[in-house]
Amino acid sequence: MTGKNHILRKGLTRRGFLKGVAGAAAMAAGCGRAPADPTHGMRTRNGQKALVVAFDGLDPVLVRQWMDEGRLPNLAKLKQTGGFTELGTSIPPQSPVAWSNFITGMDSGGHGIFDFIHRDPKTYLPYLSTTKAETPTKFWRVGRYVLPRDGGKMELLRRGKAWWEHLAEANVPATVFCVPSNFPPVAGPFRTLSGMGTPDLLGGYGSFSHFAEQPPPVNPDKEVTGGVVVKVEVAQGVVEAVLTGPKNTYVKVEEGQAAPDAEQPFRVYVDRNSDAAVLEMNGERTVLRVGQWTDWVVVNFTMVPGVVAVNGMVRFLLQSAAPAFALHVSPINIDPRDPAMTISTPPTYSRELAEARGGPYHTQGIPEDTKALSSGMVNNKEFLEQATTVLEERIDLYRYELSRFRDGCLFFYFSSSDQQAHTFWRTMDHEHPAYRAEFDEPYTNTLRDLYERLDGLLGEAMAKLDDKTTLLVMSDHGFAPYYQSFHLSSWLLDNGYVKLKDPSDRKSEFLANVNWFGTKAYTLGINGLYLNLAGRERSGVVGAGDADRLLDEISKRLLEVRDPANGRAVISQVYKSSKVYHGPYVKDAPDLIIGYARGYRGSWETALGKFPDGGLLRPNDDAWSGDHCMAAEEVPGVIFANRPIKLAKPSLVDVPVTILELFGLPRPKEMQGKNILTGI
C-alpha cells in the first residue's frame, strides 16, 4: 500500500488539473453502481469490536470542571465505570503532528510531520507539511489548451504505516472517518474519508469570497487573509459577479505567465424592500434571505468547453440587501458526490455518505470558516451557524456509521471541539484581550454548550455498546488561552542570530529580506526553530561542530525571556529535536521546538517569516483566541475508556498499540507505545 494516490478526475492547480483524462474514465466507471464494500468477507477472529470517538482539542481542565458540575453525564459515567486520564500529546501539540503520532504509533522522527508548515532548506521557502502536489510530465497541445498525457499526483507526506492498514492485513474491518493527516487517503480495503489536510477546490486550507457594495475599509495593520473581498455594484436591482475558481492550467500560456483563474459567473436580483434576493447561476435559481445560509449550491468551472469541467459546492449567506448589499460565500468545497480529487477510500465512499444523509457535507479538511470570522467578514452568530452546520452534518454521518457498526473498528472524528475552542475562548474568558462584551457576552457558554452536546452524542453510542465492544474517547491535545503573541523572529534578530539585507524592511514575508550569509538561526512555522546549518541549508553558515553549543545557548536564553507586564516566563520548554524524536526523519526536523507557556504563542508574523518591531510581545485581539501550539506539558489531551486504564501517563502513541492488541494483533516493532488497557 502506498501514501500516493492518483487523482481520479479533475484536479486543482497545474499539478491538480493537468492530470485527469485517463482517471476520469475510472471515476465515471465507479459512478452509478452500488457502493462497494471494501471490507466484504472480513471478520474479526476474536469477536472483539473497538469504537474510538475523537473530539479534537477536548480539554481535560474544561472536562473536569463541567463533569464536576454534572454537565457531562456520559463522560462522568465512563470515568466512574471505566477509566479517565490525561493523554500526553505530541511535540509540538499541533493537530497534524498529534494525529500522525496516533496514526502511526511513532513520534515525528518516525512519521516526518513536525509542524503545519515545513521549510525547504535549499530555498528557505515554506510548504504545507502533509501533502505535496506533483505535476504531470507529458502533454498534448490542442489549440489554446494543454491536455495531460500522464496523471499528476497528490502525495501524502506523512510516513509510516497507519494502524488500520495493520488491521486490514489481519482481516479486521475498519472505518476511519476524517482523521487528520490522511490526505490523499491511504489506499486499501477499508473505509476512510480524509480529514484535516483535505484542500478546498482552490487547493488551500479554505478561501472565502465576500461580495459587498460597501466593503469594509482596508486596515493596513490587519490584512484580510484567507479569502477575497470584491466590491460590486447594484445596477437596477441586479448584481453581476464572478466566483473565482482554481487556476485553469488547461489553457496554454506563455512561459513564466500564470494560468488564468477559472470563473463561475452569477447574478443576484436584489429586493431591497423585502431583505431577500434571488441568485441565478448555471440556469438555476436560489432564494437568498438576509441572515440565512443557503444549503449547498453546486458551482461549475469550465476548463475546456465540452471536455473538462470541475464541480465544487458553496453556501451563500446574504448578509444585507439594504442599504448596502453584502453577500458572503463559503470556501469552495470538493463535492463528495462527484469529487474533483480522491477524498475517500474506496473513492465511492464519499458519495455513499452523501446519499446516506440525503445531501452533501463539508469536505474541506478544516471545515469551520474561522478566517471569515477573524477578518470580520462574518460575525459571531453567522460563524456559529456555519460551524453548527458542520457539526450537524457530522452527527448525521456518525449516526449512520454507528447504525451499521457490527464488527471490527470504527473511528469517528469531530472537529467542532477544536475549532470552536479556537474561536470562542474569548467569549468565556472575559480577561482575554479579544473579549468585547457588547458582541461576545451572549456567547459566554457556547463552548460549554458544545461540550454538553458532544457528551450527548457519546451517550447515543454508549447505549448501543455490547459487552464485546471497547470504547475509547480521546482528544489529540487540550486547550489554553492565547493572550499574547511572541515575535520569536524579532527576538532572533534583536539577539544577533538573524541579519537582514535591508534593516529598515521588517515586513517582507517568508524570510525574503534575510541576509543568509550573516544568519545563524531562523524560524518559520508555528513552533520550529532552525539553525542555518552548513551542508543542509543552501547558504548555511553554522558548522556541525558549533551546532550543539549554539542550540544550548539559544535554548537557555529563550527560557529566560520574561513578559514585562507580569514577570512570567513566555517559554516553558525548549525541546532539542535530536533528543525528543526517534526515527529516520529526525534529520528533517527543526533543530529546536519552542514550547510556549500557557497564554503565549508564536506570533502570526513569526509563522510567516516577518520581523515586526515595537516590542517582542503583542496582545492577541483576534477572534482566534484559544490555542494549543504551546509546550506539550501545558495542553495534554484526554482519554476515556469503558474499561480500566492501567497505563500510567499514556500518550498518543499508545492508542494504536491498544487498538491493535484488542484484536489480538502483534505490536509492530516500529510502534513506540504501550497498551493503555493492560499497562504493558
Next chain:
Amino acid sequence: MFGPKVKLDKDLYERVRKFAAIAGYSSIEEFVGHVLEKELAAIGEGDSEEEIKKKLKGLGYIS
C-alpha cells in the same frame, strides 16, 4: 565549484557581482542560484511561491 558553467555578458556579470555583494550573498553562484530557483518555482515546477503563500494564509493558525 566544478559544476556546469554558464556564460554571462560582461556588463551583466558585473551588475550581478555588485548586487550579490550589496545584498549579502556569500557568492555570485549563491545569488544566481537563488534567482533561478525562484524563477523555476514561478513557472510551474511545484507550487509557485505566491500559490504557497496564498494556501498557507487560509490556515486559521496564521493570520
